[in-house]
Amino acid sequence: MARRRQAVTIKHVAADAEVSLQTVSRVINNEPNVRPEMKARVQASIDKLGYIPSIAAQRMSGSRSYLILALNDRERTIADWQARQGSDWVDQMLLGGMLKCAEYGYRMIIELVDTHNDHVARELNAALVALQPDGVILTPPHSDNPLITGLLEERRIPFARIGSLGNGGGIPLVMGDEQAAERATRHLLRLGHTRIGFITGSKEYALSSWRENGWRAVMDEAGLATEGLCVTGDFSYVSGTAAAEQLLSLAHPATAIVASNDQMAIAVLDHARARGLDVPRDLSLVSFDNTPVTMFSQPPLTAIDQPIAATVARAAELLIAAKKGDKLPAGVTVIEASLIERGSTAPPAPA
Incomplete structure (x- = not known):
């Protein structure tokens, strides 16, 4: 019957490196005031013995929980x-x-x-x-x-x-939500769009207003109208559908839409198709988040990638x-x- 391998402990590391337990603990916890040569010495013993510090031991050694x-x-x-x-x-x-x-x-x-x-x-x-x-x-x-x-x-x-x-x-x-919305709107402007709609996210999220502000700043800078082109959503597919209906039923419909998340953008895409519109020929669409669904939709969605x-x-x-x-x-x-x-x-x- 094979003998069970003995677990390597901090005591083994200290003995191998010929230092105190406290020194090993300071190295493991990356504490200051440890000389580089001492740190290298202890680390060499850790690597040689295959010692793996446990969080429980680290928590017991000081004021940090890790x-x-x-x-x-x-x-x-x-x-x-x-x-x-x-x-x-x-x-x-x-x-x-x-x-x-x-x-x-x-x-x-x-x-x-x-x-x-x-x-x-x-x-x-x-x-x-x-x-x-x-x-x-x-x-x-x-x-x-x-x-x-x-x-x-x-x-x-x-x-x-x-x-x-x-x-x-x-x-x-x-x-950088405001700057990201500016970037999305400028992208559509460069393509030649002037009727750019915006679908906001839930008002309980501060970033929803930041994104709206970014869209408005670029539209104002370009001297373009925004009345009727900003519709409130709540990040849900259902709200995206309602917003798309509103933006595409205007007397002068939006030719491009920025949606504040991917679920609302997918809703816009589906609703546009139901109206017989082609994306991007009849309607351009930019989304926020860049979750996997944006890469596999048809067409794949231009999106703000949140880091x-x-x-x-x-x-x-x-x-x-x-x-x-x-x-x-x-x-x-x-x-x-x-x-x-x-x-x-x-x-x-x-x-």
């Missing part, structure tokens, strides 16, 4: 999962956050919380007590929920606010820095979105 907690809206997330329509927001959060946390010996955990739930503070407090995270990442609409931000302030837990300007504390990060993974990665990095006491950048951190041109935009059809 956990970052990310919160996402429960209702919308579960609806997206159940619909199976290609939304990859959570996937991108995991991609950026988990990989960045791993670089620093951290782990990221996602919790779903209902922003409208009367018990949101109780739910969040239970998660904080159980996990004791070193920092919390908030996504819209949690980013601007005073019940959540107030509790984190009270508990003195560092928190990053994606899609927020950070009024009331925290580390604010945005994805979700990069933004969550940066949020995690800033939270880890805050926990270590490092100086953080002043103001709002901007991770710029980009425009991906595909087959849903073209010059307007001749009159």
